[in-house]
Amino acid sequence: MTADRDDEPPRWHVYGERTVYDSPWVRLVRVDVEPPDGNRFEHHVVRLQRVVMALALRNEASEVLMLRRHRFVTDQIGWELPGGIVEAGDGSEASAARETEEETGYRPTTPGRKLIEFQPMVGMVDTPHEVWVFDQVERVGDPTDAVEAGVVGWVSLGEVIGMVDRGEILGSGSITGLLRYLVAHPARS
Incomplete structure (x- = not known):
């Protein structure tokens, strides 16, 4: 049928x-x-709760800001976009910017734009996710969120697909956001 x-x-x-x-x-x-x-x-x-992630760019959008972390739940180490829960009273864009600064020490200097909104596990889990793009960030200090500590690094967008294929990027939010961005900007992959 x-x-x-x-x-x-x-x-x-x-x-x-x-x-x-x-x-x-x-x-x-x-x-x-x-x-x-x-x-x-x-x-x-x-x-x-609603989750936001930030896809922060530099060098004319050839690199993305990421964190390399250990996730005890799955006992994996991998790269992720900064992000977290939208706090009461915050909007999604403000939360994505705040999480970026707390987790990486970089502050977005331009307004963000929503790249995608999705539900990663619709059959059993209700957790709205949003990915926000920030075209420019500036370093303002060290990360301040010790709980979400990781290695802060800039990853070439040209390496992202290979990293996804090798299982080096963790979490549906990071993978979905990065791949969606590369679909819209194929020259950067």
């Missing part, structure tokens, strides 16, 4: 949800749902 892009798919019915666990970073809920086949059940859903 083929369908047109505008064909409406069958929808799930949501009867409600109850919280199983809640913290400032993560909320686990059980959602009472009924899929189109009529078999009603409870589905676990993880709800996280």
